[in-house]
Amino acid sequence: MPELPEVETTRRGIAPHCEGQTIAQVKVRNGSLRWPVPGDLAAQMNGQVIRTVERRAKYLFLNLDHGTAIVHLGMSGSLRIITDGAPAEKHDHIDLVLHSGVTLRFNDPRRFGCWLWADSAETHPLIASLGPEPLSAEFTGRMLFQLSRSRNTPVKSFIMDSHVVVGVGNIYANEALFHAGIHPKRKAGRISLDRYQRLAEAIREILSAAILMGGTTLRDFVNSDGKPGYFAQSLLVYGRAGEPCPNCETPLKEIRMNGRSTVYCTGCQR
Incomplete structure (x- = not known):
């Protein structure tokens, strides 16, 4: 998609x-x-x-x-x-x-x-009713922290909720949580402000990089001139289940969350 x-x-x-x-x-x-x-x-x-x-x-x-x-x-x-x-x-x-x-x-x-x-x-x-754009000044770690209080939903589901922030789809949620060192199943309401600030920055950086590289190459996607994006070459966890973590070399684990592939490192993400 x-x-x-x-x-x-x-x-x-x-x-x-x-x-x-x-x-x-x-x-x-x-x-x-x-x-x-x-x-x-x-x-x-x-x-x-x-x-x-x-x-x-x-x-x-x-x-x-x-x-x-x-x-x-x-x-x-x-x-x-x-x-x-x-x-x-x-x-x-x-x-x-x-x-x-x-x-x-x-x-x-x-x-x-x-x-x-x-x-x-x-x-x-x-x-x-859509949430803020992830590359806008309105989107901050403090905003995520405040919206997450008392939420028991997993943080991956939380950041993929378009009423919280728009445009953080499955691929980029996987990558951002890895960069921020956050386990995708951790409850959104039990994550600190400091960790949300790291997560917000990771989301901004990853989406900005993907835009500059023309998006991620997906089976069905071609852009307006028929050329695919190349950000897939920069993915660190998505689609790499079983491969060594690029940080600690622990084999990356894949689970299903809400029917979506979720890949993370059991060593680096807490």
């Missing part, structure tokens, strides 16, 4: 081709996504100018003069810039044809992504 760095990589890839461009045509070939594509999407968007392309959590906003298209890549979705007029293929569900001749194409084999329409994106029910 594309996580925050992959979505931010997509935003940066498509924005120069889309911002300031007028939408000539919206083609919806298959509107049966996670939620049905609004029947009036084309009528709402045709003829409008894409002013900005923004990201909030794992959602992308195509901000027009009147309203916003809210896009989520789901588990397997991608947005590609088409400049050569290549014909649509089986899983190419939506095209935005721009007056410049460029097409923004949405591909989603599993159809768990979405295209929605909102007069104001920030007040949409999917967006309004």
Whole structure:
């Protein structure tokens, strides 16, 4: 599943081709996504100018003069810039044809992504209750500490809760907890302020590095120019169960938490 760095990589890839461009045509070939594509999407968007392309959590906003298209890549979705007029293929569900001749194409084999329409994106029910961005000044170790008091949920689940902080998906939660030396099953309410400050810094550093490297290479993810990210080469624990810990050489252990792979070091993470 594309996580925050992959979505931010997509935003940066498509924005120069889309911002300031007028939408000539919206083609919806298959509107049966996670939620049905609004029947009036084309009528709402045709003829409008894409002013900005923004990201909030794992959602992308195509901000027009009147309203916003809210896009989520789901588990397997991608947005590609088409400049050569290549014909649509089986899983190419939506095209935005721009007056410049460029097409923004949405591909989603599993159809768990979405295209929605909102007069104001920030007040949409999917967006309004989201926590802070992990790279914002609002996100701090003290904030995590205060929100975690009396919480018995495991810390890994806590930092993956989008009402606490957005965009910390499974891969990056594994990596951040390893960097901070925190056991993924430790109760969120029993972690000190100092350790939360280390964890917040680890989350910021790992996500920033992943964005700079174009995201993590996943089976279903390609960015806007078709090139995968390369952060997978920097992963220290995720996907490395049974291999020696890079710090102490203890074999890394894998467990399942909420159906997700969780890899950690029994020696370094307490």
